[in-house]
Amino acid sequence: MIKLGQQSDAKDLRPRLIGVAVFFIAGLLVLSVNLYRLMVVRYEEFNALSVDNQFKDVRLRAPRGLIRDRRGEVLVDARPSLDVFITPAFCQKCVAEVIPRLAEVLQWDEEQRARVEALLKAAHGPQRYQPLIAAVDISREEFDQLLARQFLLPGVDLEPVPHRSYRAGPTLAHILGYMNEITQDELTKLNGSLERPPYALGDYIGRRGVERGFEHAIRGTDGWVKHVVNARGEVMRDARGNLLRGGTSEAPAAGNNVVLSLDARLQAEAERAFPGTAGAVIAMETKTGFIRAIVSRPAFDPNEMTGRVSPKRVAQLSQDPLQPMVFRAGAEHYHPGSTFKVVTLLAALQSGVVTPSSTAVCNGGYTLGNRRWRCHNERGHGVVDAKRAIQVSCDTYFYRAADLMGIDPIANVGKQLGLGGPSNLGVAAEVPGVMPDTAYHNRVTPGGYTKGMALNTAIGQGDVNVTPLQLAVLYSAIGNKGHVLNPQIVQRIETPDGRVVETYAPKQVRQLEMTDEQHKLLIDGLVSVVNEPGGTATRSRSTEYTIAGKTGTAQVARLGAVRLKKEQMNYFERDHAWFAAFAPAEDPELTIVVLNEHGGHGGSDAAPTAAAVFAKYFELKKADSFALGEEWVPPRPPKPIIFAKPNPAAPADVSEPAVADVPLPPESTVQAPPGTP
Amino acid sequence: MMELSGERRSVAQLPWLLLAMTVLTTAVGIYNLASASRPPSAPMWVSQIVYFFIGSAIAVVVAWIDPKLLERLAIPIYLFNLAALIALKFFGHKAKGAESWFVVGPIRVQPAEFMKLGMLLMMAKYFHDDHRPQQPTYGFLRLIPPAVIALVPTALVLVQPDLGTALMMAFTTITVLLFARPSLPVLIVLGVMAVAGAGVLWNDYLRPQYTEERFTIVRHKLKKHQDARITGWLDPTSDLKGSNYHAMQSKIAVGSGGMNGKGWMEGTQTGLRYLPEQHTDFIFSVFAEEQGYLKCLGLMTLYAGLLLAALGVAAGAKDRFGAFVAVGIAAMIFWQVFENIGMVTGLLPITGITLPLLSYGGSSMVSVLIGIGLLVNVSMKRQRSGL
8 A cells, every 4th residue: 555645755845856956057057157267268378377387497507617727727626426406395205214215325324314304394385396405426326326216215316416626625725715505595686586597596606715706707607498397397208218399498608717826836835835733825926916826724625615514514613723714814914023124114214214324223122211112132233224124123223213203104104005904815805904003093092092002013013913915915015116916816717618708917006106225225124134144034045046035923922021932832822923025036026925823933934935935936937938948037146145154053043032012110110221212 | 565566676767867977977087087197107097997886886786775774774874984984083094184094905995985975864864754744844943953963974074184075065964954945044044154154254364454463263273274275265376386386287277278178198287297186186177178168068068967867866756765865965966066176177265075976086986876876776766656
């Protein structure tokens, strides 16, 4: 039996089913209309976007230019290095699986692993599609191992990248600089809104030195090629390995080479001959300002600094008490000591307080007011004229001159010779040094300027501070009769095939006027320092050419009552040894400044380095002129020493310890020996 | 006589249109999947054929179960599915941030796909048992049980989190409730709730912002990726490289298909893998890109035929249980189609949901086919009772 009620159970629902059907059809119509809007109305727009998606400009890196010395010897090159990149977006199970596999092959320690993991974590949003550098310069063996495991390493790419190689290691580190990864800020600044941005995340950029200063010239221009790529950015190839539908491309333009004025051979000799733990050696062409050799010690290894350097190592370098990162030739200043006396003498001559023939009597010191300034020779030098004052470095003579003219004429000549302002070598940071004058002391010194400050300045102590580079410019200006030059180290820029793009001419900053008489007196004085008995650097005399120079011993710590030997003092309290010279004296070609930081005396600890570099310079010059078939004109030998033969046992060079303001007890005035002015 | 007629089922009583639409749509799906999973991908269309046969076999069994037994099994099936959803919390496999899978050896099962069927059976049973011819409309009190029946599993799916399936279940439930003829006050309240929902959306996302801190009602409770999807839906140009990237790439794929499509296996968005989940959730983008607008209309027609056939089954149902099961399954398929295509074309926010019979996946395929099996079951009961 069939119950009627049960049979008609669902009949009442039927009209409403029509409503449901209408609703469903309406829903599908909405979808269809929307599809029409996208696929027919906006077809062009979306089709263009889909075409755009298929092609990507893949960058072709331009090889970076080389850095060469004046003779073409390669100082910095770019060899290919195999680098490991990780693209976070494509690196599945990165931290859990991929990183441990990489770490195993590349033998990472915990620190390296943590660094890469931190980098991965830091990448957000679109950055996740940018490859990160995970390892630099892996070995061929490691490369093969990673290649074999390629399928276990999603998102990991191996790419040959030109890697800088600084062939001479730490030599020239401050001049050449190094490279490391560009920062986000620099990217924003350098790329601006350019369509083809010159830099990409992960690129290296020059830091310090020529690498930084000439980045624009050495970098070159990256090329690009249009490739069909998938959503992961992988270049698609067809079955035969050809690139799919490759479009237009532009080849990269290699960076230009930078040719330095350095001579690698002379540089090597300067490095070898310099005995100091710390300090600087500069060999500069006297008439042009081009640097032939430059040592700043201690230094770092740019090969180590380029690429990944562990934070531990950076901390170690920056905390090293000897400060290897500091460019001592230009970015550190020192008391010039007696090397400054040429400035004082020139100022005194020009202001007329002394004449070439006027004399002073040195009895071991000079008294001003109730204080006594000691000469380094406590027994006194007796009667001293200008030339002899330079030769024996008589402090008393310059105290007197300073007392007579005050500090400002000295400062005036010093500034004209380039002191108190950077020398603008241009490839490394420099400090301006200090050339004090009345205004300076009134501003800086409590109690303002007093005459005593002029006396200290006159012998290169007090507040006067110079960089070795400034001193090289200064002595060149003495040698070339007043041409104050801008030191330069880059001679020219060349294309990779050797075409000259730009040549740098010598630059003169200013001209210091001096009479022939004044010039001759200065030269004679400096020649006598090296070449005449009693001079402070006669040990470094050459018999083949005439060196004109001046020693200096800059006091670092205050002198006690008893003079200590170098070995008895703490390293950081020892004197700085200076020697500044040029040769040949009659027509100077090369100026050399040696600073041996905490090295002792100028005559014994700085001058021999300069002598060795001069010797090498003339030897190379002679060899080169023969090689080039030029006529060799030897320099004129110095006048023979007529007096006694220098006795090596005797202290031929009375190296002068620095003497500075030694305040005397106010009550107990030291009696001035007779004859003191 | 009734008992006897219960045995009298024959091939002639099958809903032929429904079956034809199902097979045709599945065939289109497999053809499309062959392109979506082109080398170097695994050839998923082969597995899809296997899933189709597995699903068909289960559907045949479901179709042949005695309707009375099915009705009686509604409660145990519902409870079993609930238990499975809860067990997922403890034994589930996490994939893409959601715990939606049971993994037994090589088989991965997604309980939510079956839960929705259990929920529909349970609701159908309620509306069948609660039928009062003297009170044709449903007031608040009488709607509480079906609301609870729907809410519990929907909430469990929502916390997995599987927003797409939960929304689909909610919309299906509302469709079924509306079909059950609610009273006027209920309709008014539902209308007010819809307006309030739109209001919340406006307040949380669209209201012009004058202060740093926006007062939000629901937004702060959403997960970050969910929030981003809603933002991206309302403003497609925001964050194109980030959360909106996939939505944009999908629109590009669909839009670049044009009138006639790029051709089978020729889709560039598909071939260069710009589409996320291109063989499951975004399968329609592949179809649209390669086949073009005209064939999309064809696909829409297939779905329309399928839905109308399902409603036809409902219209011929002998009892309310059958009618409600049929309407529920039709609504489920409709909402899945609407949500999925709406999402890949930028009409709706991106939530994970498969396209019935086109998306790759065993659970999805089998659950749709079980639904078809249920429809066949209902249909055959009608024929028998018609004797």
